[in-house]
Amino acid sequence: MKTEMLGIEIDDLHLAFGQTKVLTGVNLTIKPGEFFAFLGPSGSGKSTLLRSIAGFGPRPQGAIRIGGKDVVDLPPWKRNVGMVFQSYALWPHMSVRENVAFGLRERKVPGADIARRVDEALDLVGLKHLADRMPNQLSGGQQQRVALARTVVIEPQVLLLDEPLSNLDASLRVQMRRELLTLQRKLGLTTIFVTHDQEEANTTSDRMAVLDGGVIQQIGSPQDLYDRPANLFVARFLGTANILEGTVEAEGGRARFRTKTGDSLSLPDGVGAAGKNIVLRPQNITIQREAGRDALAGTVVHREFLGGQIRYLVTSGGSEIVVDQSHRSGRDWFDPGATVYLVTNTENAVVL
Template structure:
């Protein structure tokens, strides 16, 4: 099967006076596993349904394999979609559910039999062909929904939060199986989720949406390490923020005045004018906590802090540390025998300059 690209060019969609999608520009590469990530109401599912043909944009172009399909009805787009609810026919067997799309297309019975058998084997459900959906587990129902979609050999596969109805352990297993299947088939796949972990562990690239606007597009590691703004920083992972004001800059160093902390010097990452307000941002796992001054590494920026409370999470301990007028999160790897800080303990909070991002406040 030919791998195809999907491209949104200046797409806008409104419901009455409410603009739901605002000037969307995206290109999903042929054979790519692409995630649309965002909170409820961000427009990600609306965009997915628009690509499927279930709603129509007011402006812009939607291209598949370079061809504008904006005016093509949903049933002629050769795009398959797996819904959050699976939408299986309860009175039909697994075999009949999977065969349904082929029967509707009036394919020869011998071809239907061959393709259904092949796809059930592909998703590991050959022995369940005669069962009905209510006789299957959630993970098995998800496989049936997936099989029913890929049996029609779509050019593009759309997944609308297909794992959200599964428990945590099964979600991990199913997303691994889903990615493995996508790699074998090579189908261009667009996956909608509000779960950052699902997006980061499966997607080649992803787009973060908020209020109908694409905030940033890139590989998961790029969005995690180099978020373009505070929304992306906080949605893709957890981010500490110290708000400060620029006091001066020279020789690739910017001096920031942080409330309750004082002036700190940071690597200059962006043009900043005197008195500009910026967010000094860094991930919890990059923070170092030390009690003894002699153990403080010189490459870190050290700030005085007070431990307010802690959570032991097994692999690491998460501390809430007050620094100046703000509370920071510090994740410290746990080892047997390590000393845990008690609430009220005075600590030095170490910030690794290379891990700090200066973002618009």
């Protein structure tokens, strides 16, 4: 069931609903066979962008090329893409087998081929033994697998997933995202996955695009975007970020970051003078009782036990700073109200 892998190129894409701009100047290249995620908050344009690739909704301005062919003027059924919707959209009056076979019957595929391909698709998602059940007799995870089988059975060259896990409970989402990735690797399909959940994007995608306000803010691997965000929106959206305001200054041949309250932190070599914010992740800050060089004095205002780690909220110089400390049995905790000192690993800091 493996098909030819095709890349996707989007050039200067614009889309508006009336006077409301939804997508603005989107430029994007997705590699053949890549698992790519569109990540962003509600209203960021990620689902609209996915639907534009599928051919649903109003015609956008710009180009959408699949395998080098511009499809922007083609109807959905001529683009050879398969889409799995958030609601699964299964026919309630049809059995699992009939749901999966529906697209093939619409394409006038011979009956013998339909039976073989449906069996292959159901076997691929592990539901061949439930082929005669009705959708209301299936769990949410099983319904999602039927929706996937119904999509891959038509042998699309691109697989589009519009928040397909959002209707599942937390533990099942973890299981299903692993199965999604395994299926995608097995089929070799170029896949685009839309989600607002950064954990889903981080654990499945080769690369992702973070959108906000219909504009792509940054493209890269999950690790690159987390470690080196391009702007404050990406820094805040991808995990917890401490953002301190101040200025970068030269001191003794090295760059230092001076906060608005006068505290000073050394910065790694190569950091220029541009930027007035420093981004520090909670795990790159050490909390201790003793003062030291580059240590920020603060007061613990809140503490949370998260199992594998302790999360502290510390006020320092008018800022609230989140610190994550690994939990070990017998290790002392810092109580709310305690005076502490924060030592920052600025080798991992980003100046924006």
